[in-house]
Amino acid sequence: MTDSTTQSGDARRAANALERLAILHPKLIDLGLERSFELLEKLGNPHHRLPPTIHVAGTNGKGSVIALMRGMAEAAGMKVHVYASPHLCRFNERIRLAGDLIGDGELADLLEEVEAANGDTPVTFFEVTTAAAMLAFSRQRADFLLLETGLGGALDSTNVLTKPTATVITPIARDHEHFLGNDIAGIAGQKAGIMRPGVVCYSAHQLPEAGEAIARHAREAGAILRVAGIDFTWQTRDDGGLDLDLEGRRFTLPKPGLVGAHQLENTGLAAAAMLSALSSEAADLAVRGVAKAIWPGRIQHLDHGVLAIDAGKHDLWLDGAHNAHGATALATALSDLGGDKWHIICGALNTRNPAEFLAPLAGLATSVTTVAIPDQVASLSAAELRDTAMALGLNAKSAPSLRDAVRDLATKDDSMPIIICGSLYLAGHVLTENKTPPI
Numbered sequence: 001m002t003d004s005t006t007q008s009g010d011a012r013r014a015a016n017a018l019e020r021l022a023i024l025h026p027k028l029i030d031l032g033l034e035r036s037f038e039l040l041e042k043l044g045n046p047h048h049r050l051p052p053t054i055h056v057a058g059t060n061g062k063g064s065v066i067a068l069m070r071g072m073a074e075a076a077g078m079k080v081h082v083y084a085s086p087h088l089c090r091f092n093e094r095i096r097l098a099g100d101l102i103g104d105g106e107l108a109d110l111l112e113e114v115e116a117a118n119g120d121t122p123v124t125f126f127e128v129t130t131a132a133a134m135l136a137f138s139r140q141r142a143d144f145l146l147l148e149t150g151l152g153g154a155l156d157s158t159n160v161l162t163k164p165t166a167t168v169i170t171p172i173a174r175d176h177e178h179f180l181g182n183d184i185a186g187i188a189g190q191k192a193g194i195m196r197p198g199v200v201c202y203s204a205h206q207l208p209e210a211g212e213a214i215a216r217h218a219r220e221a222g223a224i225l226r227v228a229g230i231d232f233t234w235q236t237r238d239d240g241g242l243d244l245d246l247e248g249r250r251f252t253l254p255k256p257g258l259v260g261a262h263q264l265e266n267t268g269l270a271a272a273a274m275l276s277a278l279s280s281e282a283a284d285l286a287v288r289g290v291a292k293a294i295w296p297g298r299i300q301h302l303d304h305g306v307l308a309i310d311a312g313k314h315d316l317w318l319d320g321a322h323n324a325h326g327a328t329a330l331a332t333a334l335s336d337l338g339g340d341k342w343h344i345i346c347g348a349l350n351t352r353n354p355a356e357f358l359a360p361l362a363g364l365a366t367s368v369t370t371v372a373i374p375d376q377v378a379s380l381s382a383a384e385l386r387d388t389a390m391a392l393g394l395n396a397k398s399a400p401s402l403r404d405a406v407r408d409l410a411t412k413d414d415s416m417p418i419i420i421c422g423s424l425y426l427a428g429h430v431l432t433e434n435k436t437p438p439i
Contacts, residue, residue: 010103010104010108013112014092014104014107017112017115018111020115021114021128024118024120024123024124024125024128025122025124026122031155032155033155033159035122035123035124035127036130036131036157036160037160039114039117039128039131040131040134040160043113043117046131046137046138046139047138047161048162049138050137051137051144052143052164052165052277053145053147053161053164053165054069054144054164054165054168054277055147055149055161055164056148056167057156057167057169057191057193057194058168058171058172058204059170059171059174059187059191059323059325060170060173060323060325060326060329061170061204061266061269062148062149062170063084063148063295063298064258064270065170065266065273066082066084066148066270067258069273070146070289071294072271072274072289073144073278073286074289075285075288075289076282076283076289078142078143078144078282080096080098080099080143080144080145081097081136081140081142081146082145082146082148083095083096083130083133083137084096084146084148085126085150087428088296088297088428088431088437089438090437091107092107093438094129095132095136097136098142101439106136110132110136111129113132114128114135118131126150126151126157130150130158131157134160147164149194153190153192153193154190154192155190155193156193156194158194161196162196163199164194164196165277166200166201166202166273166277167196167201167202167223168201168202168203168269168270168273169188169192169201169202169203169204169206171205171265171325172184172187172207172210173207173324173325174187174323184210185209185212185213188206188211188214188217189216191214192214192217195218195223196221197221197223198223198224199223199224200224200225200276201214201218201224202226202232202273203226203227203228203269204228204265204269205228205229206227211227228265228268228272232247232268233268234253234268239255240255240256241255241290242267242268244268244271244275246272246276251275251283252287253271253290254287254290254291255290256290256291256293257291257293258293258295258298258299259298259299259300259301259337260329260333260336261329261336262329262332267290274286275287296437296438297318297428297430297431298320298321299319299330299333299337300317300318300319301317302316302317302430302434302436304436305434305435306435307406307433307434310403310406310407310410312410313410313415314409314410314412314415316420317337317417317418317419318420318421318427318430318431319419319427320423320427322349322357322423323352323356324356324359327356327358327359327360328360330360330421331363331364334419338416340364341366341416342364342366342416342419343365343367343412343416343417344361344368344419345368345369345370345402345405345419346358346368346369346370346385346420346421347371347372347379347402347422347423348373348379348385348422348426349378349423349425350378350379350384351378354380354388354422355388355391355392357422358392358394359392362392362393362394365394365395366414367395367396368386368389368394368395369396369397369409371400371401371402371426374402376425379423379425382398382400386398402420402426402429402430406418
């Protein structure tokens with residue numbers, strides 16, 4: 001049997017296991033920890049045998065902060081496990097073992113092992129796949145595990161650790177209101193549930209009501225709270241880098257590899273958490289890793305690939321921001337990147353009001369082309385999204401497919417850049433169609 005045949009068979013085994021596991025519970029999301037603890041016990045409690053772990057919660061910027069911390073740790077010569085969600089192109093992206101995405105064969109073996117241990121006990125997809133990740137992380141040596149919550153914090157399946165090395169809370173905004181509510185203080189309280197007694201929690205600068213809720217939870221939990229702008233500070237330099245003041249030391253950080261002014265905030269937060277966890281010698285090596293951070297689908301320049309060729313003379317960019325907070329950050333970044341006018345290709349889910357996402361981008365849009373997100377039953381139709389854009393006064397039209405939208409814009413006489421945005425699901429489809437998936 002050839003290697004390619006084996007790989008294809010392993011990929012099918014993993015896909016089949018994921019399909020079976022997805023139907024064990026009637027709900028996609030059912031927040032709570034009881035099922036997770038029960039499953040982990042059946043597996044021998046792998047969450048008690050993890051490498052030093054930094055646990056990250058928040059609404060926006062979790063993935064960016066983890067990407068930056070990974071870049072720093074690896075620049076210091078360390079091996080890093082990562083758990084992140086959702087994936088863009090294939091499930092393997094959620095589990096990174098000592099720097100590499102988990103292989104199909106190992107993933108299939110893990111999922112089948114967890115499936116056998118669980119039997120037909122109702123458990124959500126995220127719970128069972130998180131348990132599989134914990135099992136993988138417990139079996140392979142690494143210097144750090146960077147662990148991202150899926151939804152919320154207190155009741156999230158990742159919140160099973162007794163004493164992480166540190167916790168991090170990124171900026172909190174309204175998102176997933178149908179699960180977490182629309183009260184910022186309440187959402188912040190849920191996110192703060194990852195705090196542990198005696199463990200330092202590094203928090204981004206927050207809206208006042210979120211900051212108050214986080215501080216209150218820290219006092220009640222006995223956690224040590226360190227807040228950006230108060231307990232650690234930074235100043236930007238003319239070269240785009242940062243000077244970070246942290247615990248009596250100043251660190252000189254290069255310009256981040258991630259694009260956008262909001263990534264400076266993420267960099268300061270990530271650096272505070274990671275550098276505090278390292279020795280002085282390792283920290284001095286780690287700072288250069290900020291420049292090497294990679295986070296696909298987040299203000300990513302598509303400088304090669306099928307769609308990049310289709311775009312012709314137009315620079316093609318991609319971003320997975322999908323809420324108002326993310327759209328505001330994206331608008332600022334686009335202004336800095338390519339001047340004040342862009343062609344926008346947009347797709348969105350029906351789980352939130354698309355006008356809230358489009359409004360911050362309105363001033364930049366020369367044109368808006370709307371598309372439906374392929375293979376997503378919750379996608380808004382291209383016509384529905386077009387009508388929303390037109391109601392905002394935008395020059396909008398729909399297209400039958402993503403590639404049609406790009407090719408149509410390539411015929412324009414101008415050379416304005418193109419940004420594809422509106423959903424991480426759309427971002428994943430773009431990277432697949434462009435033949436540049438995350439690695």
